[in-house]
Amino acid sequence: MSGRAAWLCDEVLLVCEPGDRGRIVALPATDSLRAEVAERLTDLTTFLREGPAGWDAAARTQLLDHLVSRGGELGLSPSLSDGLRRVRDALRERRPLSLPRAGGPCLAIERLHRIDERSFYVRGRAWDEAVAPVRLTAITAEGERVEVGESVSPHPAAEGGFAGLFETSFPTCGAEGWVFEAAGASGRAVEAPASLSPDPLRTIFADAGLDFAGAEELRERHLRPAVARVNELRRSITEIVEIAGFGQGPTSPAVSLVIPLQRRVDLIEHQIAQFAADPEIGECELLYVLAEPEQSDALGELAAELFALYRLPLRLATLTAPAGLPDACRLGATLARSERLVFLGSDVFPDRPGWLQAMSGCLDADPNFAAAAPKLLYADESIDQAGLEYAQGPAEGEGRVHRRLRGMHRHVAAADDGGPVAAVGLACLMVDASTLESAGGFRGEFGLAEYEGSDLSGRLAAMGREVRYVPEAELYRLEGLGAEPEALAEPYARWLYSRLWAEAAAEVAG
Numbered sequence: 001m002s003g004r005a006a007w008l009c010d011e012v013l014l015v016c017e018p019g020d021r022g023r024i025v026a027l028p029a030t031d032s033l034r035a036e037v038a039e040r041l042t043d044l045t046t047f048l049r050e051g052p053a054g055w056d057a058a059a060r061t062q063l064l065d066h067l068v069s070r071g072g073e074l075g076l077s078p079s080l081s082d083g084l085r086r087v088r089d090a091l092r093e094r095r096p097l098s099l100p101r102a103g104g105p106c107l108a109i110e111r112l113h114r115i116d117e118r119s120f121y122v123r124g125r126a127w128d129e130a131v132a133p134v135r136l137t138a139i140t141a142e143g144e145r146v147e148v149g150e151s152v153s154p155h156p157a158a159e160g161g162f163a164g165l166f167e168t169s170f171p172t173c174g175a176e177g178w179v180f181e182a183a184g185a186s187g188r189a190v191e192a193p194a195s196l197s198p199d200p201l202r203t204i205f206a207d208a209g210l211d212f213a214g215a216e217e218l219r220e221r222h223l224r225p226a227v228a229r230v231n232e233l234r235r236s237i238t239e240i241v242e243i244a245g246f247g248q249g250p251t252s253p254a255v256s257l258v259i260p261l262q263r264r265v266d267l268i269e270h271q272i273a274q275f276a277a278d279p280e281i282g283e284c285e286l287l288y289v290l291a292e293p294e295q296s297d298a299l300g301e302l303a304a305e306l307f308a309l310y311r312l313p314l315r316l317a318t319l320t321a322p323a324g325l326p327d328a329c330r331l332g333a334t335l336a337r338s339e340r341l342v343f344l345g346s347d348v349f350p351d352r353p354g355w356l357q358a359m360s361g362c363l364d365a366d367p368n369f370a371a372a373a374p375k376l377l378y379a380d381e382s383i384d385q386a387g388l389e390y391a392q393g394p395a396e397g398e399g400r401v402h403r404r405l406r407g408m409h410r411h412v413a414a415a416d417d418g419g420p421v422a423a424v425g426l427a428c429l430m431v432d433a434s435t436l437e438s439a440g441g442f443r444g445e446f447g448l449a450e451y452e453g454s455d456l457s458g459r460l461a462a463m464g465r466e467v468r469y470v471p472e473a474e475l476y477r478l479e480g481l482g483a484e485p486e487a488l489a490e491p492y493a494r495w496l497y498s499r500l501w502a503e504a505a506a507e508v509a510g
């Protein structure tokens with residue numbers, strides 16, 4: 001081998017062959033090759049400055065594309081990503097930095113979120129004398145160029161607003177150093193920097209609540225696929241592991257109580273104090289599922305203290321990655337030892353013993369009954385929910401899940417009458433594991449627990465099964481303490497639910 005060489009990263013060597021201006025090859029850095037190039041080796045900055053930095057723009061772009069492609073083939077390690085970024089910064093054609101001005105294109109990136117290793121959600125503004133730019137390009141930290149102008153949709157936040165989901169051809173691991181370019185009708189182009197922002201669902205749910213002419217296109221083309229990919233990725237990396245057990249519970253429990261824990265692990269102290277006074281709980285399995293694994297040590301210490309105090313057997317499990325309520329319920333069910341499950345919020349406390357028997361008795365009374373839910377109360381004795389029902393949403397044709405009898409007194413006549421209801425939520429839900437599996441489990445797409453329960457109820461109804469409200473079972477709910485506030489997700493959940501169940505909801509309501 002002749003010519004100059006430089007390490008792109010520990011695994012890849014760049015070689016510039018003499019006599020072929022513009023010809024650079026990237027080779028796997030084998031042991032024999034390392035020895036061969038020792039005399040011709042130079043540092044990467046010198047290599048780029050003395051060679052490809054002097055090429056024309058088209059040749060430099062072609063080289064960047066080739067190296068990005070090779071990086072994708074080899075697998076993008078952090079060191080390779082860093083090397084590619086250094087090459088990109090040395091060789092790419094720079095545009096003027098976008099600044100608000102008259103007579104030229106302007107560009108600003110407000111949010112850039114990673115959805116998965118190749119999918120990204122962007123929101124920003126691009127304008128050129130009141131008309132849309134003719135080209136919008138994203139450049140990853142490693143140098144891949146992605147034309148996103150056709151991928152995004154209008155966004156009403158400001159003049160020239162756009163938002164959308166786009167894909168790269170190759171994985172990228174760079175969170176910093178993204179660049180976006182906008183070219184106007186005048187032929188001028190500008191660029192703006194961007195970095196990845198955390199929490200994509202917060203941005204997506206906020207965009208789902210916007211009401212404008214292109215809202216349906218934005219939700220259908222971009223928001224729903226983005227949420228689906230986020231959830232798919234989370235499910236693929238999230239498992240459940242048991243971290244502790246305290247006491248010897250029943251080997252064949254009558255019921256397994258699956259209780260997800262999110263923000264407030266301390267709520268189990270109040271819940272276990274109530275459970276300890278209920279003889280039925282002693283015949284059940286108590287399984288707490290921690291959805292935020294960084295709190296596992298604190299939960300273990302607290303659970304040990306509570307077991308020493310109340311001698312109530314319980315099991316603790318944690319997820320390997322943070323997850324939402326539906327995933328915590330779904331994974332918790334896989335560890336449960338009983339066929340009969342109760343999914344219970346950590347902010348829900350029984351008023352008195354007997355609630356489990358009342359709900360179980362309802363399901364046992366008729367094989368057509370698939371699931372049961374209690375009367376949930378606020379601390380002031382008013383009703384939080386007596387099952388769920390459907391109502392017209394703000395937009396025409398949009399269904400909305402509504403808490404039945406919310407705000408009424410706990411003993412209003414309608415609240416004391418049990419029977420079938422349109423739907424039940426996840427705050428307290430009794431269902432057999434086989435029934436849940438037959439219905440397909442929790443969809444996990446809505447971002448709002450009540451819509452997850454309503455979606456499951458709809459699928460049970462499609463199977464010819466009923467969900468029942470059991471007024472004899474009364475529990476208090478300290479709403480908002482046990483889970484992340486969900487109001488931001490409601491517009492998206494309402495839209496998706498209507499999208500999937502508009503006809504079924506109208507039939508049930510009728």
